[in-house]
Structure formats: C-alpha cells, structure tokens
Amino acid sequence: MKLITLVENTSTGGTLKAEHGLSVLIESENSRVLFDTGQSDCIIHNAKTLNVNLQNIDKIVLSHGHYDHVGGLKYVLQYAKAPIIAHPEIFRKRYSKKGDKLRYIGIEDKSFFEHLGAYFEFSTKPQQVSKNIYTTGFVELKTDFEEVDKDFVFESNGxxxxxxxxxxxxxxxxxxxxxxxxxxxxxxxxxxxxxHCENTFNKKVIGFIGGTHLGPASKFQKEKTVETLKTMQQLKIIGPSHCTGIAMTCALANEFPDKIIYNNVGTVIDLGD
Ligand SMILES: [Fe+2]
Ligand SMILES: [Fe+2]
Known part of the structure; x- marks a missing residue:
C-alpha cells in the first residue's frame, strides 16, 4: 500500500503548495482511496504536479467536518465521482471561540455538495472502505489525559x-x-x-501519519501522550503532520529519533502489503 500526501502544512519543495490542512491518497492493488481534501484547490494543483490522477478514485473518506479537511471537496468533485464515507455529524455549524471572537471552522451544507454530485454514506461504526482499508468509526474518549480542544463550539437550536x-x-x-x-x-x-483500533481490529498499531492535534494540546496531554507512545513496543513509524505543529514534531523527533518520519506534501510512503 502506498500513501501519497497531497495536502499538508508544509511541503517537500519544488512547485508543490502547502496549506493548513490535510489530504492523503492511499493506493493499493485493489483501490484508490482519498482521505480528506485539504481546505482549498491546493489539492488539485499538487495532484497535477505529482502526476496523481484524481479521476479514478474509488472512495473518498472525510475524517471530520472541519474546513481544513473538507474545503477541497468541491474542487475534487469536479474530477472524482466516488462515494463519500463520513460520520453523520460532519455538517455541524461549528466555530472556534477565543474570548469573544468566533471563527467559523465548519463546512458547507450537505445539499451544497449533493448539487455537485456528492453521494454520502454515513456511519458511526467502523466501515470497510476497500480490501484491508477501514474507518475507525466513532472513537470514545477514555484516557484521563486527552481532551477535545476547549475552544470548539457548535450551534444547535440557537x-x-x-x-x-x-x-x-x-x-x-x-x-x-x-x-x-x-x-x-x-x-x-x-x-x-x-x-480503539487495537481493540476493534485485534492487532497492534505499527505506525501512523496525520494530524495529532498535539500542537494546541496542554503540556500535560503532550507529556502523557509521549509517555504512552514509549510503552508501545510495536510502534515503528511516527509520522506527525498538520496540527502537530513544528515545535511538537521536533519534540517527537527528539523522543523517537528512530521512528520519526516527516510527512509533508509530496511524501510517498510505501508500506508493502
Ligand atoms: Fe480539525
Ligand atoms: Fe485539521
């Protein structure tokens, strides 16, 4: 399986563009799955630059309803006609609230995308996307040191x-x-x-890439997360991206020098079978 990062906060250089956001294409023998779309038409530019065809994508998976992951979808839909797998709550009217300042960080309405030809498959449960590729489905909050960003609010009935x-x-x-x-x-x-992954699929996690949201997390959460990662013997690849931020990525690189990979726009990771 091959992972190609199409959108990320930093790039490997050349004429590739970076933006605050994430999109990763997963290519296997059986399928091409697009995970997230970044926040703009940056994905189209980078896909062209990397010679990645967005037309024959089999499935699109949306990680959640924030603009920096779904903002590129309206552009992708001009190329890809594929079912979109997501959790049903992605269309919440959501904001980041800092003091009195409210910033909209949600996405467009479901009907907006449907007018562009989108077909959604919603589920809260783990879903098979294609052979050997699944979604986690809803993840419960269980650890005593991880919390969802305190600045996030959504509007419901006023x-x-x-x-x-x-x-x-x-x-x-x-x-x-x-x-x-x-x-x-x-x-x-x-x-x-x-x-959640290890319990659901009854196998150990050997690696990860993607946004960890550790950048804005508390010092306590950062420290406890690093401590816990150190106990995970099977973990071989730590590929922090996007909302990990540069400072926390450097901290992880110091803690895990043999495991770290820098996952930017243009990074290709071949995971084998
Ligand atoms: Fe987000
Ligand atoms: Fe994000």
Whole structure:
C-alpha cells in the first residue's frame, strides 16, 4: 500500500503548495482511496504536479467536518465521482471561540455538495472502505489525559454547545505486520484512537501519519501522550503532520529519533502489503 500526501502544512519543495490542512491518497492493488481534501484547490494543483490522477478514485473518506479537511471537496468533485464515507455529524455549524471572537471552522451544507454530485454514506461504526482499508468509526474518549480542544463550539437550536467532534474518524490500514493509522486531526486523542483500533481490529498499531492535534494540546496531554507512545513496543513509524505543529514534531523527533518520519506534501510512503 502506498500513501501519497497531497495536502499538508508544509511541503517537500519544488512547485508543490502547502496549506493548513490535510489530504492523503492511499493506493493499493485493489483501490484508490482519498482521505480528506485539504481546505482549498491546493489539492488539485499538487495532484497535477505529482502526476496523481484524481479521476479514478474509488472512495473518498472525510475524517471530520472541519474546513481544513473538507474545503477541497468541491474542487475534487469536479474530477472524482466516488462515494463519500463520513460520520453523520460532519455538517455541524461549528466555530472556534477565543474570548469573544468566533471563527467559523465548519463546512458547507450537505445539499451544497449533493448539487455537485456528492453521494454520502454515513456511519458511526467502523466501515470497510476497500480490501484491508477501514474507518475507525466513532472513537470514545477514555484516557484521563486527552481532551477535545476547549475552544470548539457548535450551534444547535440557537444555542452554542461545546463541540467534542464526535465525527472525528481515522483510516486504518490492515497490513500483514499490523495496523497503520492515518489520522485526520485526531481530535479524540491519538492514544484513544490507537487503543480503539487495537481493540476493534485485534492487532497492534505499527505506525501512523496525520494530524495529532498535539500542537494546541496542554503540556500535560503532550507529556502523557509521549509517555504512552514509549510503552508501545510495536510502534515503528511516527509520522506527525498538520496540527502537530513544528515545535511538537521536533519534540517527537527528539523522543523517537528512530521512528520519526516527516510527512509533508509530496511524501510517498510505501508500506508493502
Ligand atoms: Fe485539521
Ligand atoms: Fe480539525
């Protein structure tokens, strides 16, 4: 299985564009799955630059309903006609609230995308996307050190309610050696997600790439997460991206020098079978 990062906050250079967002294409013998779309038409530019064809995509999976993961979908739909797998709560009217400042961070309505030809398959449960590729489905908050960003709220019946981003899902690649996880933003916490994957699929997680949301997390959460990752003997690849931020990526590189990979726009990872 081959992972090609099409959108990320940084790039490997050349004429590739970077933006705050994430999109990863997973190519296997059996399928081509697009996980997230970044926030703009950046994905189209980068796909062309990397000679990646967006027309014969079999499935699109959306990690959650934040603009930096779904904003590129309206552009992708001009090329790809594929079912879109997501959690039903992706269309929440959601904001980041800092003091009195509200910033819209949600996405367009379902009907907006349907007018562009989108066909959604919603589920809260783990879903098979194609051979050896699954979604995590809904991930419970279980650890005592991971919490969803305190600044997130959503609007419901005129009220603003804390948004725990229940729609946050990750992609699970079932490899011979173990599980490889692609996070969107990991708003539910990377340790919660890793534990959920290991319990659901009854195999160990051997690696991950994607947004960890450790950048904005508390010092306590960062420290406890690193501590827990150190106990995971099977974990061989740590590929923090996107909302991990550069400072936390460097901290992880210091802690795990033999496991770290830098996953930017243009990075291609061959995971074998
Ligand atoms: Fe994000
Ligand atoms: Fe997010």
């Amino acid at each position: 009220q603003r309610i804390k948004d725990d981003v229940p729609d946050d899902l990750s992609l699970v690649l079932d490899l011979k050696e173990g599980l490889f996880v692609v996070f969107g933003c990991a708003h539910r916490g990377i340790i919660n997600i890793i534990n």
